[in-house]
Amino acid sequence: MRNILIVARKEIQEGLRNRWVLATTLLLAALALSLTFLGSAPTGNVGVRALDVVIVSLSSLTIFLLPLIALLISHDAIVGEMERGTMLLLLSYPVARWQVLIGKFVGHLSILAFATLLGYGAAAGALMATGVTIDLESWIAFASMIASSVLLGSIFLAVGYLVSSLVRERGTAGGIAIGIWLVFVLIYDMALLGLLVVDQGQTISGGVLNGLLLFNPTDAYRLFNLTGFANISSFSGMAGVAQNATLTSPTLLTALFVWVVIPLSLATFAFSRREL
Amino acid sequence: MTGTLEVRRVSKRFSKVDAVREVSFSLPEGETVALVGHNGAGKTTLMKLMLGLIRPTSGSITVLGDDPAAGEFRARRQLGYLPENVSFNGALTGQETLAFYARLKRQSMRAVPPLLDRVGLTHAANRRVGTYSKGMRQRLGLAQALLGEPRVLLLDEPTTGLDPALRQSFYEIIEELRSHGATVLLSSHALTELEERASRVVIMNRGIKVADGTLDELRRIAQLPTRLRLKFSAPGIPDIPKWLRPIGDLRQVDRNMVEVNVAPEQKIDVLRQAVGLGSPIDDLDVIPPSLDELYAHFLLTQETAR
Structure with missing residues (x-):
């Protein structure tokens, strides 16, 4: 345990030093703030449900941005240290390989959580500063949006580690990471949509569709945030989906957790078998 | 142990x-x-x-x-x-x-x-x-x-x-x-x-x-020869083998200097001859085998053994 914390601490220290933390926080805050004020313009609704509108726009932002940031941080974590030669020295110390990996995960996750909390929190803070009243339900939805955003980030951290512990070169890891981002964030949904249009509801049942949605963590995240709370689903235009949704919030959350655990275990396994 | x-x-x-x-x-x-x-x-x-x-x-x-x-x-x-x-x-x-x-x-x-x-x-x-x-x-x-x-x-x-x-x-x-x-x-x-x-x-x-x-x-183990470098003032080089007994490996460096390689067990004998009475030798240097030569020797013996 102590080894994990020592490694995590070093990752955070490095993140602070090379400005990763600062850059991520500023980026998220800037985008969140602009979405908060610009995003309410088209709906023309800066009323009681202002925070709900923010949740809708921020969760869309999260789907694009957090996987990208997470992959950027993580794809280099193993193969980069191996290439630079720092891994050889680290592993000669009394520390197990899984402790190194989990330590890095904890460190990177802290950076991501800090940036998300501060960046998105800035949006809520700005909203409060303008004198908008926000009820408890919105706060809960906002808090769960932040928490699930961090969870989504941690999924892509884990996926990035898996890539990083499998490939031989940093460049390869970078390419694969971009590919993964494209697939999960853009291509998967388009392909799914195309498939549904072509299929016309003939063969693909609701069960299969649910399975396909759970198979992409960004979809599971989207459903969790946009259909989980009644007010938000009405804003996001997902009310119809929400009524027919057979995927409940606990199912979606479980799927997201599974998406963290499996790549992380595979990464640990691949890393521990790797020869230096 | x-x-x-x-x-x-x-x-x-x-x-x-x-x-x-x-x-x-x-x-x-x-x-x-x-x-x-x-x-x-x-x-x-x-x-x-x-x-x-x-x-x-x-x-x-x-x-x-x-x-x-x-x-x-x-x-x-x-x-x-x-x-x-x-x-x-x-x-x-x-x-x-x-x-x-x-x-x-x-x-x-x-x-x-x-x-x-x-x-x-x-x-x-x-x-x-x-x-x-x-x-x-x-x-x-x-x-x-x-x-x-x-x-x-x-x-x-x-x-x-x-x-x-x-x-x-x-x-x-x-x-x-x-x-x-x-x-x-x-x-x-x-x-x-x-x-x-x-x-x-x-x-x-x-x-x-x-x-x-x-x-x-x-x-x-290596038995590497020691190098002796001998200097003469008078042109006496043709007489060297006579002074130093038969030595196989003799190399002329310049007009009044030769180099000889001597096996470890011959070294003292050869030196005695070289500095003995009547020797035409003015000066001499003893160059023991260097670490590099030693290293090269072991690499070479292993290579040829294979």
Whole structure:
């Protein structure tokens, strides 16, 4: 345990030093703030449900941005240290390989959580500063949006580690990471949509569709945030989906957790078998 | 005999290359041993095997009584390692880097400043490692290897990139640790690098151990000839073989100088002749076989034996 914390601490220290933390926080805050004020313009609704509108726009932002940031941080974590030669020295110390990996995960996750909390929190803070009243339900939805955003980030951290512990070169890891981002964030949904249009509801049942949605963590995240709370689903235009949704919030959350655990275990396994 | 570090008939095969073949040796406490060989001779592979970073294809290794690849940390806490071309994350300062490694070895943070001082990095302790020169990084590498008074030190090409003054102080630190009972294994690609600091030398070539012993023992085994350089004022060169008895290997350097190679057991006889009464020789130099020649000899005998 102590080894994990020592490694995590070093990752955070490095993140602070090379400005990763600062850059991520500023980026998220800037985008969140602009979405908060610009995003309410088209709906023309800066009323009681202002925070709900923010949740809708921020969760869309999260789907694009957090996987990208997470992959950027993580794809280099193993193969980069191996290439630079720092891994050889680290592993000669009394520390197990899984402790190194989990330590890095904890460190990177802290950076991501800090940036998300501060960046998105800035949006809520700005909203409060303008004198908008926000009820408890919105706060809960906002808090769960932040928490699930961090969870989504941690999924892509884990996926990035898996890539990083499998490939031989940093460049390869970078390419694969971009590919993964494209697939999960853009291509998967388009392909799914195309498939549904072509299929016309003939063969693909609701069960299969649910399975396909759970198979992409960004979809599971989207459903969790946009259909989980009644007010938000009405804003996001997902009310119809929400009524027919057979995927409940606990199912979606479980799927997201599974998406963290499996790549992380595979990464640990691949890393521990790797020869230096 | 059981040493702090035992290597028994160890082989390591990477997909196509036999990196180490049937190597055995034992290193006792308080000895500095040099592992010498060309690049690719298997030195780094042997060190990685001793660290448990890779597992032997066959054979076994014991470090301080443990199998290093078993995942036990007891031995690793008492082990210092300096990899070839050591590198650190450039974002942290020297002090932060050393503190990180000290924590992993469960050392007190109070150990950090004296170590930095010992390797002469106090003035740069709060600078980012990214700004360090090669020699400074090497010194930081040495500092981390010295954390926690290790009982076994594995140093992979430790003196490359160090200037002569630093090399001197480096060997002083090594000598001090050795006198406290540490086992030190240094690798090097040339014997001359070691400046006769190692009490014992293990020569490796293409994964095979070709020689193992003290430098004197190796010299004795090798039976390398000593070179004598003889000078004359008078042109007496044609008479030389007469003075020095029949010697096969005679080479004329210039008009009044010749070089002869003499086997160790003939050396004294030849010298007596050369300085005896009536000898035409004005001056002579005795050049013992150099470490490089010794090293080349062992590599050559192994190559031809195969």
